[in-house]
Amino acid sequence: MRYEFADCVLDIDRHVLTRRGEAVPIEPQVFDLLELLAESPGRLVARDEIIDRVWNGRFVSDSTISARIAAARKAVGDDGKSQRIIRTIVRRGLQMATEVQRSAAPAPERDRRMQRLRYARGSDGQSIAFTVSGDGPPVLRVGSIVYDVEAEWRLSSERTYLRAMEAKFTLLRYNKREQSHWGDPCHASYEGVDEDILAVTEAAGFDRFCIVTELGGLFSALRFAAKYPERVSRMAIVGGWAEGRNHREGVEGPDSIRNLILEGWDNPGSGYAVGSLLSYFPEGPLETVREIVDEMQALYSVEQKLYQRDSGNTASVLHLLPQVQCPTLILHGRNSSVHPLSEAHKLAAGIPDASLVVLETANHIPLPGNDVYDTYIQALTDFLLEP
Structure with a gap:
C-alpha cells in the first residue's frame, strides 16, 4: 500500500517515506502516526486512538505526543503554524488536511500487533x-x-x-x-x-x-x-x-x-x-x-x-x-x-x-x-x- 499526498509518498510495505523523491528518515512512531492519518484523510483521529495505535495503549506524556506530531509535520514539509497537511483539532485530536491518493485498493483492516504462533x-x-x-x-x-x-x-x-x-x-x-x-x-x-x-x-x-x-x-x-x-x-x-x-x-x-x-x-x-x-x-x-x-x-x-x-x-x-x-x-x-x-x-x-x-x-x-x-x-x- 502506498499513500501519496502533497509531495510525499508513504510506502507501507517498504516502510519508507519519500518527499520529492528523496527518502526521509523517521522514527517508527512517527511513521505509524503518518500511516494512521493517511488511512482516513479528513477524519478526526482522536488522541486515544493515536495512543492505542502508535504506542500500543501505553501511557505517554503530552510532551512525547507533541514531539512526535512535530516530527511528523517536519518530515512531510509542514509546521504547526500553517498546518497544511496535519491539522490539530484543539482538545480532540488530529486530521489529515490534504487529499490522499492510494496506489491500490485498501487492504482489510488488521490488528498490527497480531501474529500467528x-x-x-x-x-x-x-x-x-x-x-x-x-x-x-x-x-x-x-x-x-x-x-x-x-x-x-x-x-x-x-x-x-x-x-x-x-x-x-x-x-x-x-x-x-x-x-x-x-x-x-x-x-x-x-x-x-x-x-x-x-x-x-x-x-x-x-x-x-x-x-x-x-x-x-x-x-x-x-x-x-x-x-x-x-x-x-x-x-x-x-x-x-x-x-x-x-x-x-x-x-x-x-x-x-x-x-x-x-x-x-x-x-x-x-x-x-x-x-x-x-x-x-x-x-x-x-x-x-x-x-x-x-x-x-x-x-x-x-x-x-x-x-x-x-x-x-x-x-x-x-x-x-x-x-x-x-x-x-x-x-x-x-x-x-x-x-x-x-x-x-x-x-x-x-x-x-x-x-x-x-x-x-x-x-x-x-x-x-x-x-x-x-x-x-x-x-x-x-x-x-x-x-
Missing part, C-alpha cells in the same frame, strides 16, 4: 513457540534484543525491522528457551540449542536457509552452523563478539552495565535500567530505548538479566569459528563501547569465508531513526539475497 517440540519434549511470515528465500532469525517473538511484535522498532525483512524473505523466528535454573554463569551451557533450532526449522519446513543472528544469539547460531553445515547457506552476524569482557586485555574495574542492572532493574522506568540499555544504544532514539526497556523489564527478572550479562562476559566462541563453512557477513558499529570493533575483527578473521561491514554508529545495533539504519538493512538484505 506455531509450536515445535524440542528434544526434551518441551514446546518451542515460533512464527513464519513474509515471502521469499528462507531466513532464520536467531536472537534479538528481547528473545521473544510476541515481545518483538509489540515493539515498534522491531516491527520496522520485521516489515523490511518480510518484504524480501520468508522469515522464521522462535523463542529462545531460558534455562530452568540459574547456575554458574562462568560455565553456562549451550547444550541443546542446536537441536532446538533443528526442531523449529523442520517444523517450519525449512531445509536449507540463511541465518541472521544478533547479540547473544551468536552462540546458538554458530553451534548449529558448525554441526549442520549442509543446512546453512549464509550467515549474517549483527552485534556479535568473539570473547566476552572477562577475556579481553586492558579491561579493568567493575562492570558498569552490571551495576546499572543491579541498582535499577526491579524499578519500572528506572533511569538505571534505561542507562544499562543506553550503553548499547547511546544514539537512541531515546523513546525507542525506553520502549525496549519497558518490555524487557516485564520479561526478565533482575536475576535473569544478571545471569545473561555474566554468561556473556565469560563466553568465548573462538573454538567454533573455524568450523563455520558458509559465507558469513559481520555487521558491527565502529564506535560500539559494549563490544568493541576489535571483537568483530576476531570473528571475521576466525571464520574462513567471512567479510566485515563497519557501520558508522556508536549504537551496537542500528535502530530505526539512526542515520545508518537504511545502510544497515540494505547491506544485510543484499548479502542474504546473493546466490
Whole structure:
C-alpha cells in the first residue's frame, strides 16, 4: 500500500517515506502516526486512538505526543503554524488536511500487533513457540534484543525491522528457551540449542536457509552452523563478539552495565535500567530505548538479566569459528563501547569465508531513526539475497 499526498509518498510495505523523491528518515512512531492519518484523510483521529495505535495503549506524556506530531509535520514539509497537511483539532485530536491518493485498493483492516504462533517440540519434549511470515528465500532469525517473538511484535522498532525483512524473505523466528535454573554463569551451557533450532526449522519446513543472528544469539547460531553445515547457506552476524569482557586485555574495574542492572532493574522506568540499555544504544532514539526497556523489564527478572550479562562476559566462541563453512557477513558499529570493533575483527578473521561491514554508529545495533539504519538493512538484505 502506498499513500501519496502533497509531495510525499508513504510506502507501507517498504516502510519508507519519500518527499520529492528523496527518502526521509523517521522514527517508527512517527511513521505509524503518518500511516494512521493517511488511512482516513479528513477524519478526526482522536488522541486515544493515536495512543492505542502508535504506542500500543501505553501511557505517554503530552510532551512525547507533541514531539512526535512535530516530527511528523517536519518530515512531510509542514509546521504547526500553517498546518497544511496535519491539522490539530484543539482538545480532540488530529486530521489529515490534504487529499490522499492510494496506489491500490485498501487492504482489510488488521490488528498490527497480531501474529500467528506455531509450536515445535524440542528434544526434551518441551514446546518451542515460533512464527513464519513474509515471502521469499528462507531466513532464520536467531536472537534479538528481547528473545521473544510476541515481545518483538509489540515493539515498534522491531516491527520496522520485521516489515523490511518480510518484504524480501520468508522469515522464521522462535523463542529462545531460558534455562530452568540459574547456575554458574562462568560455565553456562549451550547444550541443546542446536537441536532446538533443528526442531523449529523442520517444523517450519525449512531445509536449507540463511541465518541472521544478533547479540547473544551468536552462540546458538554458530553451534548449529558448525554441526549442520549442509543446512546453512549464509550467515549474517549483527552485534556479535568473539570473547566476552572477562577475556579481553586492558579491561579493568567493575562492570558498569552490571551495576546499572543491579541498582535499577526491579524499578519500572528506572533511569538505571534505561542507562544499562543506553550503553548499547547511546544514539537512541531515546523513546525507542525506553520502549525496549519497558518490555524487557516485564520479561526478565533482575536475576535473569544478571545471569545473561555474566554468561556473556565469560563466553568465548573462538573454538567454533573455524568450523563455520558458509559465507558469513559481520555487521558491527565502529564506535560500539559494549563490544568493541576489535571483537568483530576476531570473528571475521576466525571464520574462513567471512567479510566485515563497519557501520558508522556508536549504537551496537542500528535502530530505526539512526542515520545508518537504511545502510544497515540494505547491506544485510543484499548479502542474504546473493546466490
